[in-house]
Amino acid sequence: MPLTRHVGRVRAVSVVVGALATAGISFAPSAAAYDERSKQWYLDTMQAEQMWKVSTGKGVKVAVIDTGVNANTPSLKGQVLTADVPKAVAYHATVDYDGHGTSMAELIAGTGADGGLKGLAPGAKIVPYRMQLEGLKSGAEKGKTPEAAEALRAAADTDAKIISMSFGGMTSEEDKAAINYAASKGKLLIAAVGNNAEDGKTNFIDYPAGYPYVIGVAAADESLTVSKFSSYGNYVDLAAPGAAIPAWCNADFRAYCDSKGTSPATALTSAAAALIWSAHPDWTVNQVTRSLIDTAGRTWAKDDPSKYAGYGFIRPRVVLENANYDAGPANVDPLAKDNGGDLLANSASSPSPSASATSQPQQTTSTGGTSAAAPSAQSSSDSNTLWIALGGAAAVIVLCGAGVAVMRARHAR
Numbered sequence: 001m002p003l004t005r006h007v008g009r010v011r012a013v014s015v016v017v018g019a020l021a022t023a024g025i026s027f028a029p030s031a032a033a034y035d036e037r038s039k040q041w042y043l044d045t046m047q048a049e050q051m052w053k054v055s056t057g058k059g060v061k062v063a064v065i066d067t068g069v070n071a072n073t074p075s076l077k078g079q080v081l082t083a084d085v086p087k088a089v090a091y092h093a094t095v096d097y098d099g100h101g102t103s104m105a106e107l108i109a110g111t112g113a114d115g116g117l118k119g120l121a122p123g124a125k126i127v128p129y130r131m132q133l134e135g136l137k138s139g140a141e142k143g144k145t146p147e148a149a150e151a152l153r154a155a156a157d158t159d160a161k162i163i164s165m166s167f168g169g170m171t172s173e174e175d176k177a178a179i180n181y182a183a184s185k186g187k188l189l190i191a192a193v194g195n196n197a198e199d200g201k202t203n204f205i206d207y208p209a210g211y212p213y214v215i216g217v218a219a220a221d222e223s224l225t226v227s228k229f230s231s232y233g234n235y236v237d238l239a240a241p242g243a244a245i246p247a248w249c250n251a252d253f254r255a256y257c258d259s260k261g262t263s264p265a266t267a268l269t270s271a272a273a274a275l276i277w278s279a280h281p282d283w284t285v286n287q288v289t290r291s292l293i294d295t296a297g298r299t300w301a302k303d304d305p306s307k308y309a310g311y312g313f314i315r316p317r318v319v320l321e322n323a324n325y326d327a328g329p330a331n332v333d334p335l336a337k338d339n340g341g342d343l344l345a346n347s348a349s350s351p352s353p354s355a356s357a358t359s360q361p362q363q364t365t366s367t368g369g370t371s372a373a374a375p376s377a378q379s380s381s382d383s384n385t386l387w388i389a390l391g392g393a394a395a396v397i398v399l400c401g402a403g404v405a406v407m408r409a410r411h412a413r
Helices: 041-045 048-052 100-109 140-144 148-156 173-184 262-279 285-295 316-320
Strands: 003-005 014-016 061-066 125-130 162-165 188-192 214-220 238-241 245-248 255-259 385-390 393-398
Touching: 041 048, 041 238, 048 316, 061 100, 061 148, 061 262, 100 125, 100 245, 100 262, 125 148, 148 162, 148 173, 162 262, 173 188, 188 262, 188 285, 214 262, 238 262, 262 285, 262 316, 285 316
Parallel strands: 061 125, 061 162, 162 188, 188 214, 214 238
Antiparallel strands: 003 014, 245 255, 385 393
């Protein structure tokens, strides 16, 4: 289901980047005894049951900025913290006008009750934010619903540690300033890179994924192949499951459909971060980010990320299975070179940086996306196959296209 954010004025149009396939519809738990857990292939692949013995994400709040979150689905009852949403942006935060936001929330923190979706971090809690996206009626309804930058700033002022953004089109100066503001507050910002690579001609990385201090996530399928639709370029940081993922078909909340996109991949990466942060509550955003990067599955050197999978496929299990895992220094941004500075070094007390501190998006498209930056150098390793260990067996990620990894000066263009 691509969704578009109607931003008004002379703003770019934004797309929620989790495309939803209408094939494979199954009845929701209230309509039939159908177990969606059996379709959540990635929980077994990532050894979720083993991870949950160490961490379920308890104590971590994840802000989901999307189409709203229905707090009354069987899987989300008791999981959505409506009281934590600032009043200024609370309008209909739990009225999901599309089903996309609720799906993302369930993938992160769903309990799996009554056969619903089981979140990767079922102990985490969701703080819902509704924003202007395609499908939102005009008039008073639209006027009362915040735009992305407003919702992001509000989320940054709460105690939510992670902000999950499965949408694109944040290309204005106001948007850039909001990203910097949230980063200066020590929030872990995770966003979808987009689904624009299918035809090989219109590929571009979307924003906010392309900004400094935002982890851009690509999508992989059940064979751990980076999906053909998944946008690629110098802004991809990590890859996560993003194909054949159950999600609500629409806002009727009567049935699940098979979905695909970098939207669910973003939600699952946010959940992976919640698992890690719950196990290590004293860690900073720098340490959580570093642990995700250092443990990601890849065959290339860490300082030579792939333009398809970034630093590799998320593996929070590797962090959780080692109680003495060393995540490095708390006040050193592991992506400082890419980010063009070290804004997060003292994030708790840093003032909001000016919008000029953020690099300009490259060419804006009609959907609010941007062209991926050209690689600054070709990697010495141009293999298109990534072997990663998932448990006792080896699994393979085949990178789409030519599979050339690149050195990135991605945020210093």
